[in-house]
Ligand SMILES: O=C(O)[C@H](O)[C@@H](O)[C@H](O)[C@H](O)CO
């Protein structure tokens with residue numbers, strides 16, 4: 001019965017594609033190439049990708065209420081003016097650490113930018129453990145640290161009623177939930193809602209759909225999985241033609257299409273020749289569910 005269709009839309013391979021975000025105003029998909037150090041914008045109209053090079057690993061991008069974008073760059077939160085190709089630092093985190101960088105980030109329904117850090121990888125998923133922390137950049141540009149001891153800070157999103165925050169520390173192989181206070185941005189009562197199965201490999205980026213179900217990209221698992229956070233059950237698996245699927249978001253008309261980023265770092269020649277689309281961005285249609293528009297940073 002499935003009419004699920006998968007197409008590689010942005011073919012110029014990323015080293016680590018990440019943080020896909022639909023920009024409705026531009027009618028385009030934003031994403032980053034972390035180790036490739038660029039912020040990319042793909043237009044479905046032209047089929048072309050524009051890229052802005054930056055001077056450090058860029059791990060997430062988010063919309064900004066005042067226009068343009070905010071990014072996590074190295075250990076900094078920064079502003080990005082697209083037309084001017086101008087990056088300006090907002091604030092720095094992990095000042096007591098020498099070898100960390102930001103990883104995934106996303107804006108909450110009240111306009112706060114959540115993003116976590118991790119140690120620089122020696123190779124994919126190999127790194128000094130417990131070096132990361134989870135932070136929030138508030139609209140007044142102040143920063144709060146929620147907790148530390150994170151291995152690879154990754155996917156994040158909020159429940160439809162905004163009372164739960166979902167979070168992935170990749171090397172825990174778990175998708176976790178916290179109680180969320182939208183008024184204050186505080187989190188608490190952490191628990192696991194899903195443990196990945198062996199062939200699903202490493203949980204990476206994540207997004208929620210309009211039925212309140214979570215979609216998790218499985219790094220080295222070559223798939224996205226749909227989870228019911230209420231029952232802890234996996235509802236659906238969609239396999240992609242690349243192993244290193246890194247993150248997912250909904251976009252396009254009415255947010256009815258899913259976009260999935262992927263990576264090529266850590267693949268040898270033979271692996272790359274079997275998966276020539278590694279590092280590409282994929283569009284999935286026919287899922288029969290829609291996504292929630294991204295929230296812009298309110299600062
Ligand atoms: O994309 C990310 O989130 C990390 O920056 C990547 O390096 C991989 O996900 C990681 O290697 C797998 O755990």
Ligand SMILES: [Zn+2]
Nearest residue numbers: 104154204205
């Ligand atoms: Zn990630």
